[in-house]
Amino acid sequence: MLVRNRAARLLVHTVAIALLLAMFALPFLVIILGAFATSWSGVLPSGATLGNFAAVFTESATANTVTASLVTAFVATVLALIIATTAALAARRTPWLKRIIDTVFLLPVAIPSVAVGLALLMAFSSGPLRLNGTVWIVVVAHTVLVVALAYQPISAAVVRLDPAFEEAASALGASRTRIIATVVLPLLRPALAGAAAMCIAMSMGELTAMMMVAPPSWRTMPLQVFSFTSRGIRLYEGAALAVLLLLITLIALLVLQRMANRRTGITR
Numbered sequence: 001m002l003v004r005n006r007a008a009r010l011l012v013h014t015v016a017i018a019l020l021l022a023m024f025a026l027p028f029l030v031i032i033l034g035a036f037a038t039s040w041s042g043v044l045p046s047g048a049t050l051g052n053f054a055a056v057f058t059e060s061a062t063a064n065t066v067t068a069s070l071v072t073a074f075v076a077t078v079l080a081l082i083i084a085t086t087a088a089l090a091a092r093r094t095p096w097l098k099r100i101i102d103t104v105f106l107l108p109v110a111i112p113s114v115a116v117g118l119a120l121l122m123a124f125s126s127g128p129l130r131l132n133g134t135v136w137i138v139v140v141a142h143t144v145l146v147v148a149l150a151y152q153p154i155s156a157a158v159v160r161l162d163p164a165f166e167e168a169a170s171a172l173g174a175s176r177t178r179i180i181a182t183v184v185l186p187l188l189r190p191a192l193a194g195a196a197a198m199c200i201a202m203s204m205g206e207l208t209a210m211m212m213v214a215p216p217s218w219r220t221m222p223l224q225v226f227s228f229t230s231r232g233i234r235l236y237e238g239a240a241l242a243v244l245l246l247l248i249t250l251i252a253l254l255v256l257q258r259m260a261n262r263r264t265g266i267t268r
Contacts, residue, residue: 031246036052053244056240065221069204069220069245073142074200075142081154081192081196081199083151084147085154089158106148108145113145114208114211116144116145116209135215135217150195153194153195156191157188165183169183193259200253201253222245226238
């Protein structure tokens with residue numbers, strides 16, 4: 001370590017931990033405390049209650065927002081994984097094509113999500129394919145926003161694949177489709193699980209583009225949290241719904257992490 005003095009190292013570690021807690025842990029702690037608060041006029045809330053969760057769970061709209069978020073995240077993640085995997089495999093042995101695909105898949109990261117939402121709104125509000133006002137424009141928007149997150153780890157994993165496995169399967173008479181299904185995809189399973197985790201986390205928390213394209217009948221949880229808190233009227237209920245969003249996302253990520261940590265095997 002660059003700091004050799006023990007006291008100086010302790011000071012550096014203390015400052016680093018304090019900064020990490022202030023930047024990452026404190027916002028989550030505030031949301032959790034707010035979810036159980038009756039009022040908050042000082043440093044800490046002045047009362048505790050489960051009424052905020054009760055109010056959120058008794059609303060019929062809550063179940064709809066949870067369903068909308070989960071369905072949107074799942075469909076967008078599956079589509080993003082399919083698109084990203086196909087693109088990574090197609091560009092695997094063609095350097096110039098890989099450079100083009102890498103650039104294309106980086107564009108959604110470079111462009112603000114509000115611009116993506118506006119572009120989709122303008123593109124699909126007229127013409128032969130009108131998706132404005134439907135669930136499908138929400139799915140398309142989420143897919144566009146998360147596909148870059150899926151492509152990066154999958155592309156890196158594809159580059160590291162050992163061609164000996166595919167050559168052995170080909171020598172045994174396996175078709176290209178069978179090789180991909182039984183050799184390539186199992187080898188990519190950790191990367192696919194990691195990419196899926198990032199896609200779900202991004203999709204579950206997406207708000208900006210959804211404010212542009214989401215129809216009134218398909219409101220995701222971030223939109224509902226914003227609706228609760230935008231005028232400062234239902235802040236604590238919004239915090240309760242945000243805690244529910246955090247829990248659902250955390251459970252999904254833990255499941256995918258468990259899948260990613262499993263030992264990779266090749267199916268017959």
